[in-house]
Amino acid sequence: xxxxxxxxxxxxxxxxxxxxxxxxxxxxxxxxxxxxxxxxxxxxxxxxxxxxxxxxxxxxxxxxxxxxxxxxxxxxxxxxxxxx
Numbered sequence: 692x693x694x695x696x697x698x699x700x701x702x703x704x705x706x707x708x709x710x711x712x713x714x715x716x717x718x719x720x721x722x723x724x725x726x727x728x729x730x731x732x733x734x735x736x737x738x739x740x741x742x743x744x745x746x747x748x749x750x751x752x753x754x755x756x757x758x759x760x761x762x763x764x765x766x767x768x769x770x771x772x773x774x775x
Contacts, residue, residue: 697743702756704743712739716758718765720772721745723754727774731757734771736764 697704699715706713716739722729731740738760745756759765 701748702743703746703748704756705745707742707744710741712741714741714758715743715756716741716760718759718762720757720759720765720769721747721754722757722772722774723752724774725753725755727755729755729757729772731759731768734764734768736768737761738764740764 695705697706697715702721704715725744729742731742736759740760741758743756743758744753746753757765757768759768
């Protein structure tokens with residue numbers, strides 16, 4: 692059974708059950724809206740991605756962390772994402 696949480700030293704992460712890949716990719720976007728609908732496939736990423744519920748350890752802020760394999764996918768997501 693996989694780990695229920697991942698601790699990166701910066702975030703405590705809880706993987707989304709929708710993830711095809713349970714890894715934290717290099718390019719990260721923290722969304723400080725824990726209940727916002729975040730649907731990475733709707734942004735048309737070219738590479739792999741993962742979504743996590745996240746607790747930022749430095750300030751205790753809860754939100755979501757979207758990680759992308761490709762930098763351009765992270766940039767596209769960050770530019771287009773608007774919380775609902």
